[in-house]
Amino acid sequence: MKAQTTRRAVMAGLAAAPVAGLPAIAGAVVGPDxxxxxxxxxxxAWRVFEDCCVLTDEVGSREAGRTITEADETAYEAANDEEQEALQAAPRSNM
Structure with a gap:
């Protein structure tokens, strides 16, 4: 006698398929990402960069009655470099 496959049995099998792979995925993730x-x-880095942008803003400095110093420019460049370096960080997870 031939076994009959019902739509309900197929749907139950499809619903369980993603769960069957979870143990393999769970073992691949070790520690925090x-x-x-x-x-x-x-x-x-972005917060520091934003603060330095205010210091080197020519219009804002003029309105506040202050001049942009070399130290302001140096801080801006260092903050910009730090922010750019933080953007280059690549995720190392395999998900």
């Missing part, structure tokens, strides 16, 4: 640390480094 380093991208989260890279995101936090970028956020910190």
């Amino acid at each position: 380093p991208i989260f640390a890279a995101i936090e480094r970028h956020k910190a």
Whole structure:
């Protein structure tokens, strides 16, 4: 006698298929993903960069009655370099 396959049995099998691969995926992820640390480094670098942009803004400085100093420019360049370096961080997870 031939076994009959019902639509309900096929749907149940399809629903369980993604769950069957979970143990293999769970074993591949070990520890926290380093991208989260890279995101936090970028956020910190961006805050410093924004602060330095205010110092080197010619219009804002003129309106505030201050001059842009060499130290302001140096801080801006260092913050810009740090922010760009934080953007280059690549995720190392395999997901």
